[in-house]
Amino acid sequence: MRPRVLALSLALCATAAQADEGMWMPSQLPEIARQLRAAGFQGDPADLAELTRAPMNAVVKVGGATGAFVSADGLVLTNHHVAFGVIQYNSKPERDLIHDGFVAADRAAELPANPDFRVLVTTGFDKVTERVLKDARGKRGRAYYDAVDAASKALVAECEREAGYRCSVANMYYGTDFYLIRQLELRDVRLVYAPPDSIGNYGDEVDNFVWPRHSGDFTLLRAYVGKDGQPADYSPDNVPYAPPGHLQVATEPVREGDYAMLAGYPGVTFRHRMASEFVQQIEWQLPSRVDLYAGMIKTIEAAAGNDPEAKVRYAAQVAGFKNTLKRAQGELDGLRRSDAVRVRREDEAAMLAWLDKQAGARATRADIDSTQKVLDAGAATRERDQLLTAIRSQAQLLGAALTVQRLALERAKPDAERESGYQQRDETLIAGRLKQVQRRYWPAVEKELLRHLLLQYKALPKTLRVAEIDRVFEGEDEAALKRSIDALYAHTGFGEEAARLEAMKSDAKALQSSDDSLLRAAAALMPAFLRIEEEGKVREGELLRLRPAYMRALIAYRHSQGRAVYPDANSTLRVSYGAVSTMDPRDGVRYQALTTVQGILEKHTGSKPFDAPQSLREAIAKGDFGSTADPQLKTQTVDFLTNLDTTGGNSGSPVLDARGRLIGLNFDSNWEAVSASWMYDPRYKRAIHVDMRYLRWLLAKVYPAPHLLKEMQLPAE
Amino acid sequence: MRPRVLALSLALCATAAQADEGMWMPSQLPEIARQLRAAGFQGDPADLAELTRAPMNAVVKVGGATGAFVSADGLVLTNHHVAFGVIQYNSKPERDLIHDGFVAADRAAELPANPDFRVLVTTGFDKVTERVLKDARGKRGRAYYDAVDAASKALVAECEREAGYRCSVANMYYGTDFYLIRQLELRDVRLVYAPPDSIGNYGDEVDNFVWPRHSGDFTLLRAYVGKDGQPADYSPDNVPYAPPGHLQVATEPVREGDYAMLAGYPGVTFRHRMASEFVQQIEWQLPSRVDLYAGMIKTIEAAAGNDPEAKVRYAAQVAGFKNTLKRAQGELDGLRRSDAVRVRREDEAAMLAWLDKQAGARATRADIDSTQKVLDAGAATRERDQLLTAIRSQAQLLGAALTVQRLALERAKPDAERESGYQQRDETLIAGRLKQVQRRYWPAVEKELLRHLLLQYKALPKTLRVAEIDRVFEGEDEAALKRSIDALYAHTGFGEEAARLEAMKSDAKALQSSDDSLLRAAAALMPAFLRIEEEGKVREGELLRLRPAYMRALIAYRHSQGRAVYPDANSTLRVSYGAVSTMDPRDGVRYQALTTVQGILEKHTGSKPFDAPQSLREAIAKGDFGSTADPQLKTQTVDFLTNLDTTGGNSGSPVLDARGRLIGLNFDSNWEAVSASWMYDPRYKRAIHVDMRYLRWLLAKVYPAPHLLKEMQLPAE
Structure with missing residues (x-):
């Protein structure tokens, strides 16, 4: 029996979801102009579709995330955590910019970023579906995949002929459409202003995903660019880049309910996956991930016991596992709370019922059925494949032997045909990883972890078992497995860095006849891993070919309801819109939309991560907030909350008001929203932003930079 | 430097405090009529002053707490936790009323409470200051105290001459005024309706002090009373008591901001203590209590080690210590957050400055100075006295020997002159406690605990040391103390129940010459404990004599500002008023004023204390809330929050609306308010109530009792 109150609130959700959900391609915004205006947008939606026009021409890709130009002289605003590498690169023991923060007194004092740091300005976003799919049509499986890959590479090569540009092909709607993205690559980036990390990262891991x-x-x-205006490597002679446009920081207050919009580069979402994939994620993938990681943590901790050296070697791995486990559990809790399986199933059933009444439904249905068969084939071996992946990636010594073996095989091919990750340019990285092994390995722990994973493998049905693995790891029970693992590790020199690096030079033949037991095991196992990898690639190719049927049906169905469909996130430029919002995390509790400096004092303990600098605390105590004080709260705001649709990659996204002025800087989302990569639940999806008034106050009163305020055309206080 | 924002919010507090703080004697309410009306009260404040008139004639003392008549036939509403003993008394293995709840189908089915359970109706509340103080005037110290005590006892005896009444003398404003309280004592009380504890105690210890x-x-x-209408012991022939008045449960919704008032029997507060006492509480008493209990917990846990039997014996004690420690820390945090020392100091300084300008100020100042001297004298030995109290109360075997010794001394006096707790009527209780020792004692743990406490005692300055204690516990260091404690415990039979009970029969002479080492030690220590006790009583008498000077000055000062002063709580009937209120526990978070049944489902885990009964969950799912649904929230409310001024003893207090109708039942306060016994901070002081609409819904739809709804003149659904 379903609760009436729940039914009511879910009904409300559905309405709200249509209003605020969505990571729209800029080109789609005119299509949803009515919605945008109803939500409060006061500009022309057509302007938002033009990458060469404000405000979109100000939004850039920075590091792996997002940023925006905020002055005519190439000033870029992004997150402290996005620019962290730049700050760290410029820190020295005697001048710790992470701890102290940094204010460049003038342009000459601005500090060059690490040479691989980039700012990318998207200048082209063109549909190239026809060219990408032309040769693929009629092909299947791996051949289809390879044809798409080849066409994409050709397009990229052609595009990158123009110096200073980086190009890529983005797959939209799961292979339905392809876009060629062209980005100006600015290579000379400099550090201008960073608050101390006790401000920029106040709360750190404790507050991560937390509101307030x-x-x-x-x-x-x-x-910066060369004197000719073209992208250039760092040179003291370079001049500030003059962007095609920049954002103006707002000077008016932010209030609950205000319209807000955000542009950025969200990484990946799964909103338009099939209902059966939701079922798999919720009923198998997440619970089994929780079990897998919980089991590995338990095994490592038990095997390390009280040995301090063993504990240290696995500390980072265990911390990472715990994080993965926590996220998986959070995502699972969230999807269950949102009743995601039922919601998606009902939506899909309605779509299929509608589809069956349309012309040409039969062919589409056939492709959808075929898609499901490919998914089912993958699901049949998912348990085994997850275990084998864990074995390859988590057993350090065995993994090193497999890497060496694979490299030897790939080296036999022309460089261009080698598997990505095993090309000539990757070899330094591989050598680095082989060296790292020492710091993350302890024999007793690795053997126990391997035994723990193999025991689970051995418990799989015989039909899923792999002959090569059964031969290398003989025995079906704990004791027998212990014997075969002990034997394997007793006769290997791979615990020594020198042996690993030496083996890296060998060819496949030499490895096969090596007297090192782990290298012989890797050679024996490799055919099985390659076979499984190939099966996966065939399925991937088939999905690339087949998924568009489902996607087109979904788009058509939504259109029939008067609704547009955004493509799932894929690290390309997207826009979402919504409002400054409170959130009710549970009955009886409301999260306010804005936080204030009072909360900094409340959280302050004097030790990390709640060690607010004295200058900040004194400035708060002084209460001199000037024009940045909130007129209603009568104090200085710090961060605010919106219901904007974001995911990883949206860090540093500019948040704009109804007139396109910059009011916030996105930097996190709330814990309740970790399941949003699969389902946007308007009750729980929120994004967390720095209030631009806090930035203005810090620049005006706490770590003053009047010249930057002036450059951004902002009041001095 | 003080933050400007803080100063602002403290200024706001002061205003609010004057509006909502206060546990008023009913007779004071006409005096604050203007405030009551300004807060929204729609009745005549003069009515509230009359204990024989509605609504005050409906408010009763139940168990150690509060309740109210809610029908003309003697139906009493109180908390599940207040009536828990009654429910437990009627539970049998085959009929578990705690788990199942109970609905009496008719009056014949109502179950008699345990015979010592009482409902007390306050019928008289008369000022008797003159009679109480007449003989005390001119006396000092212990003599003053004894004169007050004798006069009070005489008044009580005179009052209790009328059968069926229980009387007491209440000390108001710290000895300034005395009131004779007369209460009708109803001895036949029966259980009518109890929800299952999974409703009545949903959340139990986890949610204790918690909102939402x-x-x-x-x-x-x-x-029930006898057929003659007089109080009587239980008899099947008794008839329902017809109370002089009863409360009508409201049928209109409760909303944030609504006026609310509450009547009940708050236990003890310290709001009008002197600033130096605030300093002592915050700077010494609470921190030293935290240290003392933390030290005892650590010592017990270390001494018990992994011995399961030792752990079990001390489990309850350790749990109690942890609770004491947590409360002390919470109170300390709260008082610091409210800046209580500064606020009280500034208030007192202003009062004294005002006082010095009044006639007769010199005599008052002299008494205030004398009060401070008495307090200082107590403070001089506070460390030692706290340690000795811990030694007497926490070392079970030594404590038992001291009890036996003291009883023998007291037995030598006429019964009426014996120390309270050692009279003839107390001997059964003492024997019971001596039996209990077995279950709470483990030799190795007790000896370590004693050593731990004595080591702290031995670290005190020599001037504070006590000769008798130093003689019994020889040695200054750990090893020496261990030897003397081992010797003491090696030669005692007090580990045996029989020996303890046998010793209880002995007179003081026999004990002194006993060959049991602990009894000999108790005899040697007793003069010291009696001496310290007597010193305390002399101070207490002096404080009773002197404190009124400070209190009268405070009252006069407040009156000069147009403000009335309520006496600190002392378990007598009081009224507080305020409003249904949200609370902001920290920056960015708001607690809503009302919770809903949705929260029951959110918290439900299926296991205690979050095991909502299936019938409740189904009823919530069905969503059939009828007339009890909240018109704005569109669902069923459960509990609500007000800013009413409460403390321990207010459990079961009826919460009334502006027209005196019953809207809630007080049952807890929030964690942030544990410091409210010393200081009411309007930002954090809240009280938690059951919404009467939840009661009505449960009676209408979940565990139906239509006959009770009808009796309370409430709609059937």
Whole structure:
């Protein structure tokens, strides 16, 4: 029996979801102009579709995330955590910019970023579906995949002929459409302003994913170009880049309910996956991930016992596992709370019922059925494949032997045909990883972990078992497995860095006849891993070919309801819109939309991560907030909350008001929203932003940079 | 430097405090009529002053707490936790009323409470200051105290001459005024309706002090009297008591901001203590209590080690210590957060400055100075006295020997002159405690605990040391103390129940010459403990004589500002008023004023204390809330929050609306308010109530009792 109250609130959700859900391609915004205006947008939606026009021409890709130009002289605003590498790169023991923060007194004082740091300005976003799919049509499986890959590479090569540009092909709607993205690559980036990490990262891991939040997670950089205006490597002679446009920081207050919009580069979402994939994620993938990681943590901790050296070697791995486990559990809890399986199933059933009444439904249905068969084939071996992946990636010594073996095989091919990750340019990285093994390995722990994983493998039905693995790891029970693992590790020199690096030079033949037991095992196992990998690639190719049927049906169905469909996130430029919002995390509790400096004092303990600098605490105590004080709250705000649709990659996204002025800087989302990569639940999906008034106040009163305020055309206080 | 924002919010507090703080004697309410009306009260404040008139004639003392008549036939509403003993008394293995709840189908089915359970109706509340103080005037110290005590006892004896009444003398404003309280004592009380404890105590210890809360913490009882209308012991022939008045449960919704008032029997507060006492509480008493209990917990846990029997014996003691420690820390945190020392100091300084300008100020100042001297004298030995109290109360075997010794001394006096707790009527209780020792004692742990406490005692300055204690516990260091404690415990039979009970029969002479080492030690220590006790009583008498000077000055000072002063709580009937209120526990978070049944489902885990009964969950799912649904929230409310001024003893207090109708039943307060016994901070002081609409819904739809709804003149659904 379903609760009436729940039914009511879910009904409300559905309405709200249509209003605020969505990571729209800029080109789609005119299509949803009515929605945008109803939500409060006061500009022309057509302007938002133009990458060469404001405000979109100001939004850039920075590091792996997002940023925006905020002055005519190439000043870029992004998160402290996005620019962290730049700050770290410029820190020295005697001048710790992470701890102290940094204010460049003038342009000459701006500090060059690490040479691989980039600011990318998207200048082209063109549909190239026809060219990408032309040769693929009629093909299947791996051949289809390879044809798409080849066409994409050709397009990229052609596009990158123009110097200073980086190009890529983005797959939209799961292979339905392809876009060629062209980005100007600015290579000389400099550090201009960073708050101390006790402001920029106030709360750190403790507050990560938490609301209420009190972090000033921002940094200002500046992009430089050569005197000719073209992208250039760092040179003292370079000049500030003059962007095609920049954002103006707002000077008016932010209030609950205000319209807000955000542009950025969200990484990956799964909103338009099939209902059966939701079922798999919720009923198998997440619970089994929780079990897998919980089991590995338990095994490592038991095997390390009280040995301090063993504990240290696995500390990072265990911390990572715990994080993975926590996220998986959070995602699972969230999807269950949102009743995601039922919601998606009902939506899909309605779509299929509608589809069956349309012309040409039969062919589409056939492709959808075929898609499901490919998914089913993958599901049949999912348990085994997850275990084998864990074995390859988590057993350090065995993994090193497999890497060496694979490299030897790939080296036999022309460089261009080698598997990605095993090309000539990757070899330094591989050598680095082989060296790292020492710091993350302890024999007793690795053997126990391997035995733990293999025991689970041995418990699989015989039909899923792999002959090569059964031969290398003989025995079906704990004791027998212990014997075969002990024997394997007793006769290997791979515990020594020198032996690993030496083996890296060998060819496949030499490895096969090696007297090192782990290298012989890797050679024996490799055919099985390659076979399984190939099966996966065939399925991937088939899905690339087949998924568009489902996607087109979904788009058509939504259109029939008067609704547009955004493609799932894929690290390309997207826009979402919504409002400054409170959130009710549970009955009787409301999260307010804005936090204030009072919360910094409440959280302050004097030790990390709640060690607000004295200058900040004194400034708060002084209460001199000037024009940045909130007129209603009568104090200085810090962060705010919106219902904007974001995911990983949206860090540093500019948040704009109804007139396109910059009011916030996105830097996190709330814990309740970790399941949003699969389902946007308007009750729980929120994004967390730095209030631009906090930035203005810090620049005006706490770590003053009047010249930067002036450059951004902002009041001095 | 003080933050400007803080100063602002403290200024706001002061205003609010004057509006909502206060546990007023009913007779004071006409005096604050203007405030009451300004807060929204719609009745005549003069009515509230009359204990014989509605609504005050409906408010009763139940168990150690509060309740109210809710029908003309003696139906009493109080908390599930207040009536818990009654429910437990009627539970049998085959009929577990705690688990199942109970609905009496008719009056014949109502179950008699345990015979010592009482409902007390306050019928008289008369000032008797003159009679109480007449003989005390001119006396000092212990003599003053004894004169007050004798006069009070005489008044009580005179009052109790009328059968069926229980009387007491209450000390108001710290000895300034005395009131004779006369209460009708109803001895036949029966259980009428109790929800299952999974409703009545939903959340139990986990949710204790917590908001948001989802507990239906109520029970209905009925008071019976003899056919002559007089109080009587239980008899099947008794008839329901017809109270002079009863409360009408409201049928209109409760909303944030609504006026609310509450009547009940708050236990003890310290709001009008002197600033130096605030300093002592915050700077010494609470921190030293935290240290003392933390040290005892650590010592017990270390001494018990992994011995399961030792752990079990001390489990309850350790749990109690942890609770004491947590409360002390919470109170300390709260008082610091409210800046209580500064606030009280500034208030007192202003009062004294005002006082010095009044006539007769010199005599008052002299008394205030003398009060401070008495307090200082107590403070001089506070460390030692706290340690000695811990030694007497926490070392079970030594404590038993001291009890036996003291009883022998007291037995030598006429019964009426014996120390309270050692009179003839107490001997059964003492024997019971001596038996209990076995279950709470483990030799190795007790000896370590004693050593731990004595080591702290030995670290005190020599001037504070006590000769008798130093003689019994020889040695200054750990090893020496260990030897003397080992010797003491090696030669005692007090580990045996029989020996303890046998010793209880001995007179003081026999004990002194006993060959049991602990009894000899107790005899040697007793003069010291009696001496310290007597010193305390002399101070207490002096404080009773001197404190009124400070209190009268405070009252006069407040009056000069147009403000009335309520006496600190002392378990007498009081009224507080305020409003249904949200609370902001920290920056960015708001607690809503009302919770809903949705929260019951959110918290439900299926296991205690979050095991909502299936019938409740189904009823919530069905969503059939009828007339009890909240019109704005569109669902069923459960509990609500007000800013009413309460403390321990207010459990079961009826919460009334502006027209005196019953809207809630008080049952807890929030964690942030544990410091409210010393200081009411309007930002954090809240009280938690069951919404009467939840009670009505449970009676209408979940565990139906239509006959009770009808009796309370409430809609059937």
